């Protein structure tokens with residue numbers, strides 16, 4: 001405790017500002033924590049890395065992207081839960097996937113590609129997998145389903161891959177879906193192999209350009225509000241580009257697209273709003 005206090009006092013305001021800037025440039029995120037809380041987190045990090053000063057940390061942050069990632073692992077908010085925004089999963093299952101099934105009815109093979117961008121510990125990706133299984137019930141044999149789930153935090157991904165969750169993570173999941181898609185292991189719940197097999201977890205920094213193909217749906221929920229305006233403005237057109245024509249972008253329930261963003265058309269199912277990349281004119285008219 002004394003050590004932590006000593007280290008905490010050693011982090012100067014100007015060093016906190018530079019660390020914020022370095023991390024914003026690296027990962028797009030604005031660390032909106034008050035300086036005092038950030039100071040305490042950084043002091044703990046210094047201790048865990050056996051570093052003697054914030055100046056030593058800043059040297060490592062400037063030179064090694066691994067160090068920036070490791071610090072972000074500690075600082076980024078990763079709050080999530082299964083069916084965090086139930087309206088989003090309902091829109092996916094009841095509106096978006098039935099429309100996709102219709103559009104792809106003559107495709108051979110029929111493929112469905114969904115990306116959970118900023119997936120944290122995996123709850124969002126597995127919720128998507130449940131919605132997909134429910135929507136394709138009785139029809140799944142004919143589909144190649146791939147759900148890619150990415151995050152910058154490696155430890156979050158390692159936990160996601162295990163698929164083991166405490167009961168509180170499932171508080172929004174209806175009982176019949178828990179029985180179908182989870183096995184009880186002590187007082188935890190393990191995602192069944194059928195869901196595990198649909199999801200591929202991969203590390204990815206959304207602030208860096210990397211193309212992993214086109215998707216029918218992209219979920220980027222509660223990620224952009226933590227990004228700086230500059231990085232948000234860069235990422236949104238990329239997400240648009242990564243969608244198939246007619247594909248849908250899901251943001252968090254209270255997130256809005258900037259007014260200037262005209263490339264998406266707004267859709268809603270019940271009260272949940274999502275954003276669609278318009279279909280090409282020829283495809284729309286069936287030509």
Ligand SMILES: C[S@@+](CC[C@H](N)C(=O)[O-])C[C@H]1O[C@@H](n2cnc3c(N)ncnc32)[C@H](O)[C@@H]1O
Pocket residue numbers: 026027028029076077078079080081084117118119120121124150151152153156204205206207220221222223226252
């Ligand atoms: C608040 S959580 C939201 C998790 C999930 N999407 C949900 O809504 O339940 C935000 C996630 O975005 C991730 N994230 C933040 N910046 C990122 C970046 N530059 N690249 C990839 N992931 C990032 C964080 O690690 C965190 O897991």
